[in-house]
Amino acid sequence: MYTTEELRRALTEEAEGRTTRLTHADIRAAAARRRWRIGLGGLAALLVPVLAAGAAVALGPGGPSPAPMPTDRPATVVPWVPDPSLPPPAGPVRHTGLNVGDQEFVVWYQDEINGVSGGLIDAGGRTRRLEGGVAPAPGRFGTVLEVDDRHGGLIDYGVFGAAGAGVEVTAGGSTTAASTAPIPGVPDATMFWVRRGGVAARPTGAVDGPSPDAVFTARGPGGAVLGTGTDIQRSDGGVNRDGTARPIGEWIHTGHTLSGGGELVFWFDGDDRAATAHAGSDDGAGTVTELKPIAGLHRPPFAIGFYGGYNTFDLAGGGTVTVGIYAGPAATVEMSGRTHGSAAWTAHPELRIFWATGAGTPPTAVAEDGSGHVVDTTDFQQP
Structure with a gap:
């Protein structure tokens, strides 16, 4: 799988001097060529700020x-x-x-x-x-x-x-x-x-x-x-941005109660060039505790489809909820599992956070356009 930074660099190189439209496959293929060209010195497959x-x-x-x-x-x-x-x-x-x-x-x-x-x-x-x-x-x-x-x-x-x-x-x-x-x-x-x-x-x-x-x-x-x-x-x-980031867009509520109490929620902060997506627990009484940052994002997000990596959180009563991120033309994004949910980032609606319970390991996900046609899929294992 490729990181946001790898795909960003591949996008820049591939677009230079090009007059035709770039597809997701073009960008990922460029990322593969770039990784090989620098002697496998590619970036880690982490969800990190770009x-x-x-x-x-x-x-x-x-x-x-x-x-x-x-x-x-x-x-x-x-x-x-x-x-x-x-x-x-x-x-x-x-x-x-x-x-x-x-x-x-x-x-x-x-x-x-x-x-x-x-x-x-x-x-x-x-x-x-x-x-x-x-x-x-x-x-x-x-x-x-x-x-x-x-x-x-x-x-x-x-x-x-x-x-x-x-x-x-x-x-x-x-x-x-x-x-x-x-x-x-x-x-x-x-x-x-x-x-x-x-x-x-x-x-x-x-x-x-x-x-x-x-x-x-x-x-x-x-x-x-x-x-x-x-x-x-x-x-x-990401370390450089700590303490200087401002909120960007509305909070995303999942309706799922975490094992430690509170609802699983997501929010974004950053600056005009980049943002970080965070996961946290909302106790419903005005206190939100951050659990972890889940992604670093360019602004606007690169429309690369499914971002590499996923996160899993323990739920009250047992079980887990698995979370992923997608940016692109899809109208709906759904992960395999028993129950599903997703929501768009209000600041950049082309990016969606999606989640499911009982998703399995590894999970799979599919993105569809408004007509129900599949535009992208992932198993979170391959680029």
Whole structure:
């Protein structure tokens, strides 16, 4: 499955110089070609924001955040927080010793398609996924992912396609050794992470600002250079928008009572360029508790049909309700299951959140136009 960001980039590339209408199939095929072209360094299949707020800035030497760990320090494993929209990672989730704000930054290997991803663990032990992911490509870096650590430094992370590689980054006039770890079951790959100074990559979607000055170098035994890389992509768009988002459109009520009490509801917030869809519990007395963000969206939403991934919530009295998102020309969207529901986002009615109880694993869904003709289907497993 492809993420919103992958499809957005594929849409931009495919539309350039084209005079005929793009279909869903065109965009998905372009995404597949793009994923292969960057050496399987595609973005992770997560529901993540497609634009980041703010502008690129030049950063000075690192502040109070911890220095990078030496490369010979063993990486430790932290518990994985389950997320029904994506299976647990194939590799261990690892402490990095670095923080983003007051949250711990962790990395893991998701699978052969989505590769290495990052996340933040809060004080309650919940893992928040950062957008993006990069899969190993033989003898190269692919895209390096980056987060502003909110302490005057940058955290870069990713994977180099060779076993036992040492990784270093040169930026802002200094060279820093990255921490590295093998990926169990992937013999020709080295995961890495490093905190540095220098110039940050532009936020995703930004068209101006300084270019990052970082050069990544992988070395083999004896210091021989195995490869270099300079392609950096920000993965902290959603984090950047926290605390500045405004409500967009009306709330969506499902009528389903959650196991912890309250009605399952959805709402949207963001800015003029991007928004986040949230799921929460409404107690009916004026208090809504957020359960989790379920999607990051461009404004207006890209009409790509079914967005990858789904979410499942426990209901009072047993059972679950499964939730998905669709954006496109369909008049109705229905998921397999015993009971069904859907509602349009009032700010952008082409986008619908839909849900069903007893949907099974994996669920399936179908979208139809006003005449009852099928315009799209999904099993949430394939692009």
